[in-house]
Every structure is written in structure tokens, then in C-alpha cells.
Amino acid sequence: MNPLLSSPAWKDVERHAQGLRGRHLRDLFATDPTRFQRLSVRWNDWLLDLSKQRITPETLPLLAELWNSAAVPGWIARMRAGEPINHTEGRAVLHFALRHGGGPIMLDGADVMPDVRAVQGQMRGFCDAIHSGRWRGATGEPISDIVNIGIGGSDLGPRMATQALAAHHVPHLRVHFVANLDGADLATTLAGLAPRTTLFIIASKTFTTQETMQNAASARAWLTAALGEAAVSRHFVAISTALDRVAAFGIDPDNAFAFWDWVGGRFSLWSAIGLSLALAIGHEKFAQLLAGARAMDEHFFSAPPLENLPALLALIDLWNSDFLGLQTRALLPYSQSLGLLPRYLQQLEMESLGKQTDRDGKLVGCPTQPILWGEPGTNGQHAFYQLLHQGGRALSCEFIACRAADFPLAGHHAKLLANCFAQSAALMQGKTAAEACAELESAVPPAPTFLAPYKTFPGNQPSTTLLLPKLDPHTLGALIALYEHKVFTLGALWNLNAFDQWGVEYGKQIANTLLPMIEGKTPVANIDSSTAGLIAACK
Numbered sequence: 001m002n003p004l005l006s007s008p009a010w011k012d013v014e015r016h017a018q019g020l021r022g023r024h025l026r027d028l029f030a031t032d033p034t035r036f037q038r039l040s041v042r043w044n045d046w047l048l049d050l051s052k053q054r055i056t057p058e059t060l061p062l063l064a065e066l067w068n069s070a071a072v073p074g075w076i077a078r079m080r081a082g083e084p085i086n087h088t089e090g091r092a093v094l095h096f097a098l099r100h101g102g103g104p105i106m107l108d109g110a111d112v113m114p115d116v117r118a119v120q121g122q123m124r125g126f127c128d129a130i131h132s133g134r135w136r137g138a139t140g141e142p143i144s145d146i147v148n149i150g151i152g153g154s155d156l157g158p159r160m161a162t163q164a165l166a167a168h169h170v171p172h173l174r175v176h177f178v179a180n181l182d183g184a185d186l187a188t189t190l191a192g193l194a195p196r197t198t199l200f201i202i203a204s205k206t207f208t209t210q211e212t213m214q215n216a217a218s219a220r221a222w223l224t225a226a227l228g229e230a231a232v233s234r235h236f237v238a239i240s241t242a243l244d245r246v247a248a249f250g251i252d253p254d255n256a257f258a259f260w261d262w263v264g265g266r267f268s269l270w271s272a273i274g275l276s277l278a279l280a281i282g283h284e285k286f287a288q289l290l291a292g293a294r295a296m297d298e299h300f301f302s303a304p305p306l307e308n309l310p311a312l313l314a315l316i317d318l319w320n321s322d323f324l325g326l327q328t329r330a331l332l333p334y335s336q337s338l339g340l341l342p343r344y345l346q347q348l349e350m351e352s353l354g355k356q357t358d359r360d361g362k363l364v365g366c367p368t369q370p371i372l373w374g375e376p377g378t379n380g381q382h383a384f385y386q387l388l389h390q391g392g393r394a395l396s397c398e399f400i401a402c403r404a405a406d407f408p409l410a411g412h413h414a415k416l417l418a419n420c421f422a423q424s425a426a427l428m429q430g431k432t433a434a435e436a437c438a439e440l441e442s443a444v445p446p447a448p449t450f451l452a453p454y455k456t457f458p459g460n461q462p463s464t465t466l467l468l469p470k471l472d473p474h475t476l477g478a479l480i481a482l483y484e485h486k487v488f489t490l491g492a493l494w495n496l497n498a499f500d501q502w503g504v505e506y507g508k509q510i511a512n513t514l515l516p517m518i519e520g521k522t523p524v525a526n527i528d529s530s531t532a533g534l535i536a537a538c539k
Contacts, residue, residue, distance in 0.1 A: 001365035002358055002495040009065035016062050017323035024460050025054060026429040032057075043299060043309055046478075047467040052428045053316055053396075054324060054462045063315040064305040066493060072311070075492040076301060082107040082262075086499035087359065092262040093499050095484070096297050098270035099290035099477070107262060119258055119272055126237070126257075126275070127283040130199070131170060138231035139196040146175045147189060148276035149219060150203030151211045152504075153265025154239070155179040156347050157480075158277040160340035161269060161289070164476050167337070167406040168281045175280040178219075181211040186218055195226040200236045201276055205259065207238070207245035210508070216249070239272045264499050266348050267484060285473045292477025300485040310485035316464060317486070318493055320396045322366045326462070328395040330388065331374035334420040337406055337471055342374035345483055352487045352498040359495050368494050370396075378419050388427060389457050397463040399424050400479075404470040420465075430459020 004010055029035055029051075039051040039060075050060075067073075078085055082092045082105070097105040097112050104111035129135040133142040148158060159177040162169075169175075176193075178186045200219050204212045216236075223235050232250035240246050241260075243253045257272035269277070270290060278286035296310075305311040320326040331342045353369035375383065377399075387393065401420045405413040431439075436455040440447040468475055491498030516522040517535055524532050 001362060004066065004070050004493065004495065005365050007066075007069045009062070009069040013062050013066065013319070013323060016059060017319075020054060020056065020059075021324075023054075024430075025052060025462065026459060028054075028056065029428070041307060041309065041312060043303075043307075044295075045469045046309070047465075048309055048312060049465040049467065050312065050316060052424055052463045052465070053320075054460070055316075055319065059319070060306055060312070060315070063319055064311075066318065067305040067311060067315065067489075070493045070495070072305075072489055072492045075488075079488070080105075080301070082112075086264070086497060088497055088500045088502070091499070093264065093267075093488075094260075094262040095264065095267035095270060096293075096481075098263065099293040099297065099481075101291070101294050112260070112262070115258070115260070122257060123272060123275055123278055123286075124283045126255075127278050127286075130279055131173070131282065135199075136234070137196050137199070138227050138234045141197050143199045144173065144197040145193050146173065146199050146201060146276055146279050147193070147219065148175065148177045148201045148203060149179075149186075149212055149215045150177075150201075150239075150273070151179045151209060152347065153268050154203035154209075154212070154273050156340070156344045157266070157269030158274050160344040161274070161277050161476060161480070162280045163340050164335075164337045164471060165277075165281050165285070165289075165473060167471070168285055168473060170280065170282050173279065175276050177276070178215050179211065181214060183218070186215050190219070190222055195223045195231075195235070198223070198235060201239060202236060202249070202251070203239040203273055203275075205239075205241055205261075205265075207240045207242040207249070210511070220249070237275075239275060266351060267499075269480065281473065288473035289477035292474035292479075293481035294477075295474075296478040296481035296485065300481075310482050311489055313464070313482070313486045314489035314493065316396075317370065317490060320462065321368070321370050324394075324462075325367075326394055326396050327367060327370050328393070329370045329372050330380075330384075330395060330397045331372060331400075332377055332380060332397055332420075332423075333374070333400040334377040334416050335400065335402055335406075335471060336376050338400065339376045341400070342372065346372050348483055349487055351501050351504065353490055353494070353496060354503070355496050357496075359497055364494055364496065366494070368496065369490070374398075377423070378416065381419065381423065385423065388461060392458075395461065397424070397427060397461065399463060399465040400468065401465065402468045402471050402475075406471045424463045424465055426457065426459070427461040427463055428459055430457040432456065 036051045038057045041048045079093050082094060084090050085093050092107055094105060094107065094112060097116055105113055130143055136142055155177055162175055176189050178189050202216045220232060223231060233252050236251045237255040238246045238251045239257045241258050243256055246256045247253050257275060259268060259271040259273065263271050270293060274286065300308060300310045331345060333341050349372055350369055355368060356364050358364045399420055401417055433452055433456045436452040437449050440449050440451055487498050517524045518538065524535050
């Protein structure tokens, strides 16, 4: 069991939570007019509002003692020193080095920064060649379309960020993403493209990932059918360290971009995996993204827990999950550009923390990562918000909004913000039966009071609001790094290795066993009757 659970700090939080369980958020606001000021934290021009969480000003210091009891500062120091804190795979965790701007970062006695800067220089040169038109396809035409083929961390990070920064895209270059093994993903993408002006980025560290390599093979067949085998070297580049497999595919190894085993897939946006994003927005803006992440790194590494945004988000998640029993969190960005952020954070958080075995090989002893889901506002308001308000399920919400719009159309942004703030207020305060009756009776003409139960809302649904200045590369970099460090903190608090994913590997293992049975190359044997029946039904 996680030793934190038997610590005095944990027991103190348990007692505090017991005393808060019967209190309603609207009463907490009514009794403390300074609640917003006392439970909001500012960092630069960011605002993190925790006042609508089911906490009091006494809660956060108690939670901060968990940070100390779990020795989170010590885990930060171990990560920064290059220790193999991914202990099940024997790997260091140094993704922050990819946006580092200072001196050496050591791993096994060697500085990793020269290699990092060499790849960044290679990326810059390639982006310049594509944007200037110096890089041309096999027919001598410039590239107009980039297709990134990857999956998981090699897809979701750059895909999400490319959509988020649509207002900053380079003109006349379109970037597409293909990940799903279902042929519909690749086929529908290729349907609108011309082979002679399309370039593919194959993102696979080992160049063996099943989904990626099948899509790459099909894309290669599409290209060579139109332009011949010799065209491959002008229309494919790789992000991989398996240079022999890259060359066998037909890609010039000089057009392979390296990354390292100390970069976990879901933390790899900052590496060459971000090449598609750098092409979409230009390398200078990609550098701004790295600078934003670096600013968040410096904040996380130096700020005390009660002023530390990643620490506070992590402690609130722990509080809601393990002390209030809230096992679901809705992520609600009021930004269409951040529409893929919930999906991206599903991978970052649930793949990192969806575990029950701790670092000592024992059961953690408490719930860990809540189920994460979400949709941009205001779309979600016309879908699942009904359940949030009256579905009878206790859950937490996380709203993200920007003070200024990235696409400023007259009349839009003020309405968007009004809806965001209104929803968090309604979830917090609810509406009593007496208030519903009074509202019905005062209507013109008066409405029937039998409607009162239908217009009553329990409220007391906790939420956090993160208010950003404007969605630009620097802000997005800091936002992504914020959630990376939140994941790291929760891993330390729950005594989990947040950087392996054995559950993912197990499913792949079974798929490799079933494939020859489905293809008819081996008999259907030694599997459960349901799976055998499904295979038979497909034949």
C-alpha cells in the first residue's frame, strides 16, 4: 500500500474532508465574501480559480503537507538529475530537456543537450526548406500537403497542437494526421491529395509499430503507383532511431530525425515528433511553444506548492478522487481551437496514471486517475450538461477559457465567456425548490408550479476555472507543460510510475496472436470461446 495513506498528513486530510462533506458550495460562498481572493492563484497573466471546489482556505495547506510527505521535491530532483525514475523500463525521464534553454542536462555522465540542439537544427533546416520551396517532390513541384502518420504520442500531441494553433498556421501548407489502423482514416485523407505535392512523415521510434507501419506501407503504395519507386526518397521522411529499417523503406537516413528513449511517447511533442507542428506554424513559433513550456518548467521546479499551478491541480484531483469520492472529471475548454485537448489529456493522464500497482509492486490502496472526458463549450451544453446539472452523479469539472479570442469575430467571444462563467456558477449554486417556485410564480404570465421539481438543481458540483490570456504558441506550450507536471506530481503522490504503459502492451500482444488466425494462416485454437466465435463470424 502507498505509504502516504498511513501518514499523519493523510489522516489530517481525511478528518478535514469528513467535516466538509455536509457543506454546500453556495453556503461556503455566502459565509466568506473573500473566498475568490483566498482561493485563486495567479501566475504571470494566468488565473487559476479554485474557489468553486469543495474546499476551504484550510484545505490547501493540509493538501500541501501531502506534497511534502510524498517527497515530491525529491522526485523532482531525481528526474532532473537523470535518474531512471521509469524504473520498470530502466529509463530516465528528461522530456523537459527538449525545451531547456540553459546549461547541461546530464545522463549517465554525458550532456544530452548537444544532441537535442542538433535535432532542433535539423528540424529548423527542414522547415525552412519546405516553406521556401527548396525541397521539391519527384516532379519538381513544391510540397503543399504534409501527412503525419503515427499513433498515440506520435499523433495526439502534434495533432492537438496543430489544431489549437490554427490561427498561426503558415499559409499555403496543409498538415494532416493519420493514426487509425482502420483504412478509412488513411483513405479519406489521401482522397483529397495529389501524390506529386504530398510529403509523409512516418513517426515511429522503432519503425515497427503495427498501425503506423501498415498505414505507411499503404501510403507508399499510393505514392509509388503514381510516381514510381524512385519518388519515395522525396516524399517520405522518418522520425525514428531505427536507421536500418528507415533505409529499407526507401527513406534517405539523412532525412531521419532522431529522438531518445528518455522521451516517453506521450511527452514527445517537444521532440522531432513535433515536426508536423513545426511545419504547420513555422519553426520560430515552434520555438515560442518550447519557450512557453520552459517557463512552466521553471515555475514548477521553483514555486512552493500553494503557489504552484501543476501542484495545485494535482492536489485538487487527489482531493476529489480520494477524499470526496469523485471518480469522473469533465474537461471543458471554451475554445474550439482546444477541441482536441480532452482527447490529448485522456492519453497523457489515463495512460500515465490509470494503474493500481505502485512502485513497490503492491496495490496502491486508494483510487487513482479519475475517468477524464470532455468536449468544447458551448457544444457540450447542448449534449451532456443536462447530466452535469440534474443527473444525480457527483463529479468535478475543469473549465478553460481565454480572455481574448484567437479568431476575433465581432459578437462571439463575450457570449462564449458568459456561457463558461454561467455554467460554473450554475453547477456550484444550483437552484432550490423554493427558488424555482418563486421564479415560476413571478413569470408573466405565471407558470404552473408543478414545474418546480423539474427546475430544481442540486448544485454543489465542484469545478476549477483556468483563465488564460490568449491562445498562442507560448501559452499553449505552458498549458501542455502544466498538465505534464501535474501528471508527474500525481505519480509521486500515488507512488506510481507514470511513465510506463504495460496495459497497452498487453493488448498488442494478444492482437499479434490473433492476427494469423483471422488471416487464416493458423488454426483458431487456445483462445476463449467468445473470441473464437467472433473470428468464425468474420469468416
